[in-house]
Amino acid sequence: METFLFYFCGAVMLLGAVGTVASRSAVSAACWLILSLLGLAGVFAAVAAPFLAVMQVLVYAGAVMVLFLFVIMMLEGPVLEGETRRPRFWVPVAAVVPAAVILIAAVVWVRRAALPGFSSAAPEGFGQPMRMAELLMGKYLFAFELISIVLLVALIGALALGRNERKLPWK
Amino acid sequence: MLPVILEALLKIIFFFILIMGFVVVLIWGERKGSAFIQDRTGPNRASIGGIRLAGLVHPVADVFKLLFKEDVAPSQRHPFLYAFAPWLGMVVAMTTYTVIPFGDFLQIGDKVYPMVVADLEIGMLFVLAISSLATYGIALGGWASNSKYTFLGSMRATAQMVSYEITMGLALMGLFLVFGSLRLTDIVGGQGELIWGWLPKWGVVVQPLGFLLFMGAIYAETNRTPFDMSERDSEIVAGYHTEYSSMKFALFFMAEYAHMVVAAALIATLYFGGYQIPWLPRPVLEGHAGPILTGLLVAGGLCSIWIGTLYFRRARREKGWYNDAREREPGVLGTAAVVGGLVMLGSLLLQPWNIGAGGGSIFVSLIQTGAFIGKLVFFAWLFIWVRWTVPSFRYDQVMHLGWKIMLPAGLVNLVVTALWLAAVHR
Numbered sequence: 001m002e003t004f005l006f007y008f009c010g011a012v013m014l015l016g017a018v019g020t021v022a023s024r025s026a027v028s029a030a031c032w033l034i035l036s037l038l039g040l041a042g043v044f045a046a047v048a049a050p051f052l053a054v055m056q057v058l059v060y061a062g063a064v065m066v067l068f069l070f071v072i073m074m075l076e077g078p079v080l081e082g083e084t085r086r087p088r089f090w091v092p093v094a095a096v097v098p099a100a101v102i103l104i105a106a107v108v109w110v111r112r113a114a115l116p117g118f119s120s121a122a123p124e125g126f127g128q129p130m131r132m133a134e135l136l137m138g139k140y141l142f143a144f145e146l147i148s149i150v151l152l153v154a155l156i157g158a159l160a161l162g163r164n165e166r167k168l169p170w171k
Numbered sequence: 172m173l174p175v176i177l178e179a180l181l182k183i184i185f186f187f188i189l190i191m192g193f194v195v196v197l198i199w200g201e202r203k204g205s206a207f208i209q210d211r212t213g214p215n216r217a218s219i220g221g222i223r224l225a226g227l228v229h230p231v232a233d234v235f236k237l238l239f240k241e242d243v244a245p246s247q248r249h250p251f252l253y254a255f256a257p258w259l260g261m262v263v264a265m266t267t268y269t270v271i272p273f274g275d276f277l278q279i280g281d282k283v284y285p286m287v288v289a290d291l292e293i294g295m296l297f298v299l300a301i302s303s304l305a306t307y308g309i310a311l312g313g314w315a316s317n318s319k320y321t322f323l324g325s326m327r328a329t330a331q332m333v334s335y336e337i338t339m340g341l342a343l344m345g346l347f348l349v350f351g352s353l354r355l356t357d358i359v360g361g362q363g364e365l366i367w368g369w370l371p372k373w374g375v376v377v378q379p380l381g382f383l384l385f386m387g388a389i390y391a392e393t394n395r396t397p398f399d400m401s402e403r404d405s406e407i408v409a410g411y412h413t414e415y416s417s418m419k420f421a422l423f424f425m426a427e428y429a430h431m432v433v434a435a436a437l438i439a440t441l442y443f444g445g446y447q448i449p450w451l452p453r454p455v456l457e458g459h460a461g462p463i464l465t466g467l468l469v470a471g472g473l474c475s476i477w478i479g480t481l482y483f484r485r486a487r488r489e490k491g492w493y494n495d496a497r498e499r500e501p502g503v504l505g506t507a508a509v510v511g512g513l514v515m516l517g518s519l520l521l522q523p524w525n526i527g528a529g530g531g532s533i534f535v536s537l538i539q540t541g542a543f544i545g546k547l548v549f550f551a552w553l554f555i556w557v558r559w560t561v562p563s564f565r566y567d568q569v570m571h572l573g574w575k576i577m578l579p580a581g582l583v584n585l586v587v588t589a590l591w592l593a594a595v596h597r
Contacts, residue, residue, distance in 0.1 A: 054296045062303025
């Protein structure tokens with residue numbers, strides 16, 4: 001059951017990703033991206049990480065993408081015209097070869113490093129909020145706080161850039 | 172595997188019937204309640220063979236009207252998203268229910284069935300995640316219709332829902348701290364205790380400010396007055412569903428009421444003890460199951476017969492008023508009430524006071540589910556009550572309230588709760 005869910009959600013995720021880059025209208029692309037993020041949440045759920053799955057939906061699909069859509073709809077995101085030129089012969093090659101190289105490299109690396117593969121037997125409490133909190137608030141507290149400072153800086157930067165030039169407080 | 176799926180399916184069906192039934196009753200309640208508040212009569216015309224049930228037949232007539240209406244759609248719509256948006260709202264409303272407990276357990280023989288579809292460890296986060304997707308139904312629906320009014324409605328709704336989601340999360344965090352769990356069954360279980368031996372440890376008692384914030388945020392999330400920015404009639408026609416008709420409109424309409432039922436269930440579960448009856452915990456109820464059942468049957472039977480006689484008096488009084496099928500109504504209802512009352516009294520012959528331990532357990536489970544539904548009804552009615560009593564906010568007022576008042580208040584609530592808990596548990 002979990003294996004089926006894992007591959008099904010993975011397929012949905014890939015479909016969404018392809019749709020995102022293939023669609024011409026910005027709103028459609030955003031919708032495909034939402035589908036892709038939901039697929040990723042499904043993958044998290046299938047590998048016994050319910051907290052990550054829920055956070056994926058809550059933060060990315062539920063908040064970040066809502067703001068994306070909001071802005072795209074407000075600014076009437078562009079709709080690209082259809083491609084008239086026939087694709088050159090090297091376009092599919094350029095698409096497939098790097099993907100294949102990355103895939104082979106990843107498989108070889110996983111084999112070499114003898115990482116534990118996908119198994120349904122997760123340790124007790126794995127992926128539950130309590131365990132996540134222990135990691136975030138204990139072991140990785142410093143990194144966690146650093147990231148929040150990065151976000152704060154980004155927020156202030158966005159505010160500073162978005163403001164009218166002449167009304168900047170330091171001018 | 173199969174019994175598990177069957178059990179889950181039965182609970183899902185229970186919730187499905189509960190929601191759809193409530194949607195019908197709430198639409199009726201909205202019309203009849205607004206009429207009551209505005210001193211009107213309200214809907215009373217639709218009838219089946221003269222039986223009007225105070226307007227309850229109207230929703231049935233509505234269903235047929237909406238099913239057979241022409242589906243008018245704007246020609247410049249986005250074909251897929253236009254059809255997809257109403258469906259999404261309904262799916263989101265229906266999915267949220269899976270983690271809400273409607274009782275603690277049901278014991279039949281040796282088997283114990285928990286009365287919740289999926290008792291997730293992350294419980295409440297799941298509800299927040301799924302309900303955050305509800306925004307898309309409204310945003311995409313308004314955008315895909317390709318009309319200025321629907322677009323304005325969906326923009327307003329999106330801005331409002333995103334703003335108030337944060338307050339909702341902050342308000343809930345205080346509650347999670349107090350009960351030490353995200354799991355809804357734990358939160359409800361914790362509310363069965365008493366503080367100082369007499370005060371029920373309900374969420375509203377330990378988190379009064381959190382309750383007010385949550386209540387305000389959830390009214391904004393369901394887009395109900397005073398936060399009906401997305402469908403303000405006097406400004407933007409009907410908001411995001413202006414361009415929808417027939418069953419697609421009906422889905423939006425039903426989704427609004429289904430969201431109301433979810434919201435009412437959440438308020439009852441998180442802040443008013445869910446299925447818990449204050450001062451009457453399960454062991455006490457089980458110990459006196461026989462006498463309580465007998466008392467309920469006698470009281471219910473007598474009340475029902477009394478109501479029946481009232482109907483008969485009305486039938487005598489109204490004789491010759493209408494000269495059509497409507498005159499049958501009080502007589503039919505009165506007969507039904509008297510027969511129901513006699514059945515309740517007649518069941519005393521089965522000796523309900525000898526209900527036994529197993530039967531008592533089932534009876535208590537039913538009573539607790541009844542308590543949950545009772546609280547749900549009250550908070551659903553509160554939505555209607557507020558809508559027809561309180562004037563709605565202007566757009567800037569909504570944003571001001573959300574970002575400058577409720578968000579800081581939520582932070583203060585969280586910090587105070589954390590400090591207080593740290594002081595108590597030190």
